[in-house]
Structure formats: structure tokens, C-alpha cells
Amino acid sequence: xxxxxxxxxxxxxxxxxxxxxxxxxxxxxxxxxxxxxxxxxxxxxxxxxxxxxxxxxxxxxxxxxxxxxxxxxxxxxxxxxxxxxxxxxxxxxxxxxxxxxxxxxxxxxxxxxxxxxxxxxxxxxxxxxxxxxxxxxxxxxxxxxxxxxxxxxxxxxxxxxxxxxxxxxxxxxxxxxxxxxxxxxxxxxxxxxxxxxxxxxxxxxxxxxxxxxxxxxxxxxxxxxxxxxxxxxxxxxxxxxxxxxxxxxxxxxxxxxxxxxxxxxxxxxxxxxxxxxxxxxxxxxxxxxxxxxxxxxxxxxxxxxxxxxxxxxxxxxxxxxxxxxxxxxxxxxxxxxxxxxxxxxxxxxxxxxxxxxxxxxxxxxxx
Numbered sequence: 001x002x003x004x005x006x007x008x009x010x011x012x013x014x015x016x017x018x019x020x021x022x023x024x025x026x027x028x029x030x031x032x033x034x035x036x037x038x039x040x041x042x043x044x045x046x047x048x049x050x051x052x053x054x055x056x057x058x059x060x061x062x063x064x065x066x067x068x069x070x071x072x073x074x075x076x077x078x079x080x081x082x083x084x085x086x087x088x089x090x091x092x093x094x095x096x097x098x099x100x101x102x103x104x105x106x107x108x109x110x111x112x113x114x115x116x117x118x119x120x121x122x123x124x125x126x127x128x129x130x131x132x133x134x135x136x137x138x139x140x141x142x143x144x145x146x147x148x149x150x151x152x153x154x155x156x157x158x159x160x161x162x163x164x165x166x167x168x169x170x171x172x173x174x175x176x177x178x179x180x181x182x183x184x185x186x187x188x189x190x191x192x193x194x195x196x197x198x199x200x201x202x203x204x205x206x207x208x209x210x211x212x213x214x215x216x217x218x219x220x221x222x223x224x225x226x227x228x229x230x231x232x233x234x235x236x237x238x239x240x241x242x243x244x245x246x247x248x249x250x251x252x253x254x255x256x257x258x259x260x261x262x263x264x265x266x267x268x269x270x271x272x273x274x275x276x277x278x279x280x281x282x283x284x285x286x287x288x289x290x291x292x293x294x295x296x297x298x299x300x301x302x303x304x305x306x307x308x309x310x311x312x313x314x315x316x317x318x319x320x321x322x323x324x325x326x327x328x329x330x331x332x333x334x335x336x337x338x339x340x341x342x343x344x345x346x347x348x349x350x351x352x353x354x355x356x357x358x359x360x361x362x363x364x365x366x367x
């Protein structure tokens with residue numbers, strides 16, 4: 001739907017929302033959800049980057065004094081302050097993708113080399129039927145997170161040249177196929193081999209379960225940092241664009257370099273502060289419950305936020321814009337995705353909130 005109207009390209013998710021639902025309603029439907037996706041994902045990346053830096057430090061410097069996760073998050077954040085002012089991220093994204101392939105490969109090869117634990121168990125973590133059902137819901141949210149991020153696709157497609165003879169959707173479709181193949185090749189070996197090696201005791205981030213060989217595990221964690229460094233900017237750039245456009249068009253700021261400097265540093269500082277709160281006792285109970293837990297947070301965002309913007313909001317837009325015949329193949333497929341997406345949103349959110357609450361019982365602040 002990037003080119004739903006002949007001769008016009010919708011380069012932003014909210015532009016397509018305005019075209020489908022109207023100028024005001026489209027903004028109110030799309031913008032809050034996309035902002036939560038972008039900011040929430042960047043918070044996860046900060047937590048991931050900080051944890052991976054800490055793990056690499058622990059492996060490479062066993063005799064060093066332990067350093068709190070807070071400081072490693074600040075180190076990661078300081079890098080984002082610098083990168084957010086670069087004019088182009090093409091080279092960073094390429095490095096980020098390469099790093100993702102490398103660390104996921106290291107993860108499953110190291111797990112295979114380690115072998116299955118002597119007391120490995122492959123049954124569910126919960127002993128009750130109710131617990132197993134909720135664990136299933138949590139897994140749905142995590143999967144939704146892994147195969148989401150469609151809210152930035154229009155921004156990506158906007159960089160692809162388009163002509164009547166060669167519309168951008170052809171190149172974008174090929175790119176999407178390659179992207180899903182790469183994601184599958186990264187995720188499935190880690191999931192299968194990691195579960196075989198550690199069973200139900202595997203951690204949310206499998207690299208946290210690995211210690212040997214020491215140097216290889218440290219390298220893998222460094223590649224995780226490289227990967228999330230580039231990924232952070234992918235989700236931050238749409239927010240930068242939205243902030244700067246609002247300040248120029250609505251608040252009459254001049255589009256100068258210092259506007260860019262101030263707005264992007266404000267965003268990075270906000271994400272940093274939120275992330276620090278999530279790892280070290282939040283200012284409010286709500287933030288303390290929701291954000292400190294990597295696995296629960298992934299599932300919560302995957303279910304509550306990513307599911308709407310990825311699985312059913314685009315289908316609703318399709319039905320509104322193209323108005324397919326009732327009970328036709330297109331109509332049935334879109335309604336199936338809408339129902340599936342709503343169920344995913346509800347069940348994933350329920351399961352992840354239970355997971356977060358259970359983890360919060362043993363959580364130590366300022367750890």
C-alpha cells in the first residue's frame with residue numbers, strides 16, 4: 001500500500017493511516033502505536049546492549065570489580081548519542097545485519113559444542129496446566145516481536161526508486177523474502193539447538209547461558225552490541241523525523257543543525273533514562289513492573305504493540321482502501337489476519353504480564 005494511490009507514495013505509516021481513516025482519525029490511530037513500538041524497541045535494545053557489554057566484561061575480566069548494568073547501559077547510550085547525528089546509516093545497517101548472522105551462528109554452534117546438560121528437561125517450566133497455558137501465551141507474544149517491525153517498512157520502501165514500469169513494490173517484495181529467510185536462518189537454529197542443549201532452563205538471551213569457550217562467547221556478545229547499535233537507529237530515525245517535522249511545521253522552528261542536535265539528544269536521553277529506570281528501580285511502580293525483564297518485555301511489546309501495527313492494522317487499512325468483495329479470497333484472508341492479530345495481542349499481553357509479575361517477585365532493585 002506504499003503506492004495505494006496512483007502517482008502518490010506514502011512514505012510514513014501515519015500518512016497511509018490518514019489516507020485510509022482521514023486526516024485526524026488516522027493520526028490518532030497510527031501515531032501513538034508507532035511511537036510506542038519505536039521507543040519501546042529502542043529501550044529493549046538499550047537493555048540488550050547493556051547486558052551484552054556486561055557479559056563480555058565479566059568473561060574478559062574475571063578478576064575485575066563487578067560493574068552495575070546501569071553503567072554499561074550508559075556506555076551503550078553514549079554511542080547512540082553520537083550515531084544519531086550521522087547523515088546516513090546504510091553502512092551501519094549492513095554491519096548490524098552481518099553481526100546478527102555472526103552472533104546467532106556462534107550461539108547455536110557453541111550450544112551444539114557444549115552438548116545437552118546432564119539433567120536437561122524438555123517439559124514446560126510450569127508444573128500446572130494453567131501455568132503451561134500462560135507460558136504458551138507468553139511465547140506467542142515473543143514470536144510476534146520476532147516477526148514484526150512492519151511499522152518501519154514504509155520508511156524503508158520510500159528509499160527505493162519507483163516508476164510506472166518498475167514500481168517499488170517489486171523490489172520491496174524481493175527484499176522482504178530475503179529478510180524473512182535471513183531471520184529464519186538466524187532464529188530457528190538458535191531455538192532448536194539451544195532448547196536441545198539447555199531445555200527449559202535456557203535463558204531469554206541464550207548467550208547468557210553460555211560461558212565456554214570464553215573468548216568466543218565474549219565475541220558473540222560484542223557482535224550483539226554491534227547488531228543492536230544499528231537496529232536502535234532504524235527505530236529511532238522515524239521518531240527523529242516526526243519530532244523535527246512537528247517542531248518545524250507546528251512550532252515554527254527553523255530546520256537548522258542545532259534543531260536536529262537538540263531533538264535527537266532529547267530522544268536519546270529520554271530512552272536512556274527510561275532504560276535506566278527499568279534496570280534500577282523505576283520512579284513509579286508501573287515502570288518498575290513493566291520494563292526490567294527482558295523476556296517478559298519482549299512478549300509484552302510483541303503482543304500489545306507489535307501485533308496491531310504488524311498483523312491487523314495493515315489489514316484493516318487494506319479493507320478500507322481497496323474494499324474487496326465480501327467473502328472473496330482477499331476479504332477472507334484479511335479478516336483471518338485481523339482475528340488472529342487481535343487474539344495474538346490479547347493472549348500475548350496476558351501471558352507476558354503474568355511472566356513479568358512472577359519475575360518481579362525475585363527482582364532486586366539496583367542489581
